Amino acid sequence: MNKQYTYREDELVMLLKQRDAEAFGYLYDHYAASLNGIIRSFVADEQQALDVLQECFVKIWSQVQTYDASRARLFTWLAAVARNTAIDMLRSRNWKNTLQNRALSDEEYVMPAVTGWNIDTIGLRGAVKNLREEQRQVIELAYFEGMSHSAIAAETGLPVGTVKTRLRAALIELRKFIK
Template sequence: MKAIQKYTEQELVALLKQRDPNAFSYLYDNYAAALNGIVRNFISDDQLADSVLQDSFVKIWNQASTFDSIKGRLFTWMSSIVRNTAIDTLRSKDWKNSRQNVELTDNNSEIAADNALNIDAIGLRKFVGGLRDEYKMVVEMCYFDGFSQSDIAQTTGVPLGTVKTRLRKALLELRSRIKQ
């Protein structure tokens, strides 16, 4: 039977910086569950969450030499790596493309139909239709078609800052029209 090794945070960091595989095993055994909880706050898909956790531990291993105990605790540093990895995954084009290819179930199509009816029922399309063409385009792409601002900029060839400005002005104009 193997003796259970325990490390202080300083010892663990020193061994990780020396690339000690036993220290990494200890790190994984003692922190994986907590870090997996952070991943699950962002990603519900089991396979993707496991992949993000694995990628995070690879980053932790590769970046262990950059950890500075003066700036914070080891767990805080690892948590930020995990959180950033999860966010980067959600922002990636591969993930967005995989979400577009998800098969629509009957339930999903009902939800989409309900949302379309709600938008039409409150007359929102009528208000959007009264906007200037460049405002109408960005609002429809963003809120009706689900494009991000950067996707709109890339698709239309309009600079991102211009897309953001047009969207903001359009929303302000819609707000004033709806309040009347």
């Protein structure tokens, strides 16, 4: 039969500093959810947040001797450890590499043209009509037909560099019309 203890803060700190495993279990049971909430405000991914929480409790176990009750309450110190651990993880080179190497989700494959926007209702077709013919041609092929620069060059007989230059000039003009 497990007897459930309730510790006063000073008792809990004293037992933690004595490396009492039962007190550490109590600490985890009573503070993990709150600390995870703090970590989740920094780390969106649930699994990564749990990894940070685990690292946080490892730090608490190894650094509990540094806790000073005259400087802060126990929860304030625990919250600072959790916050700092989350920030350290976000700043780490490994975290940055993980972000760069992650797989694209299905949402990231969606092309802007299939988001359900009707280009006629936002006035884009009207703005394109105000462009010079050479600019209108490349804009329509690139954005309304979805053609690549090289495909537009093949279609129009223009060099790829000229296609890119006309597209850029057209976008600058469109920006003026839309504002």
